[in-house]
Amino acid sequence: MRLYDSQAQALRDFIPLTPGQVSMYVCGPTVQSSPHIGHLRSALVYDLLRRWLNYRGHAVTFVRNVTDIDDKVLANASAHEPWWALAYRIELEFTAGYNRLGILPPTYEPRATASIMQMQAIIASLIERGHAYPAADASHDVYFDTASWPEYGALTRQNRDNMEAAADADPRGKRDPRDFALWKGQKAGEPASASWDSPWGPGRPGWHIECSAMAERYLGTQFDIHGGGLDLRFPHHENELAQSRAAGHAFAGYWVHNGLVNTGGQKMSKSLGNSVYAAELFEQARPLVLRYYLAAAHYRSTIDYSAGSLPEAEAALERIESFLSRVDRRLAGTRFAGSGLAQVPDAFASALDDDLAVPQALAVLHETVRAGNAALDAEDLQTAASARAEVVAMTEVLGINPLSPEWASNEDTAARAALDALVTRLIDDRATARDNKDYAAADRIRAELTAAGITLEDTQTGAHWSLES
Numbered sequence: 001m002r003l004y005d006s007q008a009q010a011l012r013d014f015i016p017l018t019p020g021q022v023s024m025y026v027c028g029p030t031v032q033s034s035p036h037i038g039h040l041r042s043a044l045v046y047d048l049l050r051r052w053l054n055y056r057g058h059a060v061t062f063v064r065n066v067t068d069i070d071d072k073v074l075a076n077a078s079a080h081e082p083w084w085a086l087a088y089r090i091e092l093e094f095t096a097g098y099n100r101l102g103i104l105p106p107t108y109e110p111r112a113t114a115s116i117m118q119m120q121a122i123i124a125s126l127i128e129r130g131h132a133y134p135a136a137d138a139s140h141d142v143y144f145d146t147a148s149w150p151e152y153g154a155l156t157r158q159n160r161d162n163m164e165a166a167a168d169a170d171p172r173g174k175r176d177p178r179d180f181a182l183w184k185g186q187k188a189g190e191p192a193s194a195s196w197d198s199p200w201g202p203g204r205p206g207w208h209i210e211c212s213a214m215a216e217r218y219l220g221t222q223f224d225i226h227g228g229g230l231d232l233r234f235p236h237h238e239n240e241l242a243q244s245r246a247a248g249h250a251f252a253g254y255w256v257h258n259g260l261v262n263t264g265g266q267k268m269s270k271s272l273g274n275s276v277y278a279a280e281l282f283e284q285a286r287p288l289v290l291r292y293y294l295a296a297a298h299y300r301s302t303i304d305y306s307a308g309s310l311p312e313a314e315a316a317l318e319r320i321e322s323f324l325s326r327v328d329r330r331l332a333g334t335r336f337a338g339s340g341l342a343q344v345p346d347a348f349a350s351a352l353d354d355d356l357a358v359p360q361a362l363a364v365l366h367e368t369v370r371a372g373n374a375a376l377d378a379e380d381l382q383t384a385a386s387a388r389a390e391v392v393a394m395t396e397v398l399g400i401n402p403l404s405p406e407w408a409s410n411e412d413t414a415a416r417a418a419l420d421a422l423v424t425r426l427i428d429d430r431a432t433a434r435d436n437k438d439y440a441a442a443d444r445i446r447a448e449l450t451a452a453g454i455t456l457e458d459t460q461t462g463a464h465w466s467l468e469s
Contacts, residue, residue: 001056001353003225004300006233006255007155007241011355016224017253021059024050025215025252027228027236028064028109030207031090032072035097035278037294037305038261038268042229044291045258045299045356047103047399049227052352055344055397063218064106065211066091069113069204071168074194083194084113097278100287101294102399102406108218112205116196118213119205122247123182131246132182135173140185140201143169144208144243146178152242155255156234166235168207180239181206208239215240216249226252230260230300259302276305285310288407292317292400295358316366320395321402323369326457327376327388336381342389344397358398365394423454423465431463 001014016022026046029039043064050060067073068087077083091111098105123142126132131148135141146152152160165177169184185203186195195202205213215223221244228237237255244251260267263274281290284307293313297303331337345368351360372387395401426445433441446456454465 023223222250336385
């Protein structure tokens with residue numbers, strides 16, 4: 001398997017530190033406001049990677065953090081909703097969105113506020129090693145001394161002299177504008193509940209030190225993969241790498257970054273008012289359709305979302321669903337019924353081994369569906385059964401198996417049952433008309449169903465219906 005390592009800026013063979021085991025840390029949400037499409041896409045990318053590593057026989061320890069203390073969390077709090085209440089409410093929204101998309105829960109999901117002691121230990125080590133300093137004033141701030149670390153800029157291949165000033169903290173006590181905050185002294189007006197005692201005075205951690213501490217706490221000082229959105233490469237991941245290495249930790253072996261999501265050709269931003277929130281998406285399509293849509297592009301590419309983006313994903317899924325429904329009806333009662341879970345085709349595996357190339361993997365999936373339908377047309381039941389098993393195996397790996405119970409919500413099941421009752425009655429009326437040689441009435445019923453987007457298939461066991469793809 002090969003992965004694109006953002007630090008090397010090249011594809012590298014993936015070799016885990018411990019054979020058969022993979023340790024992965026992914027930057028989770030800062031729980032300041034409701035999740036949007038970009039958050040869902042990022043979480044899904046690493047869910048796909050994790051599923052594929054599992055399929056390839058690796059036991060994956062997957063850590064995704066929650067940043068529940070941050071400038072933005074404090075800024076969005078109010079007298080009626082303290083920062084910790086806001087953070088928990090938004091965290092629940094993220095969890096609900098992940099669950100609806102079928103994203104597997106992490107092995108560990110630590111909150112930043114639970115690892116303050118570990119953050120302080122790293123900060124103390126950095127000061128002792130000469131890579132950090134407390135502010136000379138009475139602010140109680142502590143900063144990372146970027147000039148002390150010659151490798152600063154290694155992740156994004158930047159020269160420190162050309163970097164802009166770090167905007168993550170008040171520059172009141174900095175030696176250099178590019179130094180970034182490790183500890184932020186408590187400011188006037190900030191709630192006492194957002195402050196912890198420290199050797200440098202009361203305050204709270206900087207954003208970057210949070211992930212270094214949580215990664216070390218749950219995965220050790222060296223682990224396999226660090227993931228996150230492309231927008232986190234600088235300064236967040238650059239700073240994580242610098243402070244962790246300066247503290248003597250090997251840290252991540254591979255840096256993986258997913259592409260972002262634009263809307264209408266523009267980057268999402270609050271100022272443009274073009275953010276697409278998870279709640280809106282789930283109103284527009286089934287969660288399974290959303291998962292397919294967000295997974296279909298290569299993870300490193302940019303997705304450009306628009307209102308017309310989802311019907312194509314819906315149609316692609318319906319082709320898969322229609323084939324599985326059709327093949328199960330035809331194989332019922334034969335020796336091929338209930339075909340077991342097969343291995344995925346070699347071409348599918350090769351695609352996912354090549355930097356998680358989901359578009360090419362989906363091409364193999366749809367070609368297998370096409371071949372399975374052709375086998376059914378030719379009454380080649382053995383080939384059709386093999387195609388069914390491969391389709392189930394591939395969709396299971398991608399988390400889009402329509403037969404999986406997680407996608408059969410009560411609402412969807414009730415709607416399908418109601419539609420089935422109505423269509424079945426019309427099919428029975430059509431059969432009666434044909435028995436009475438009233439072919440005009442039979443053709444009219446078929447035409448009405450076709451106009452409603454319903455396809456009829458006349459088989460040896462009777463007529464069966466499916467939604468047009």
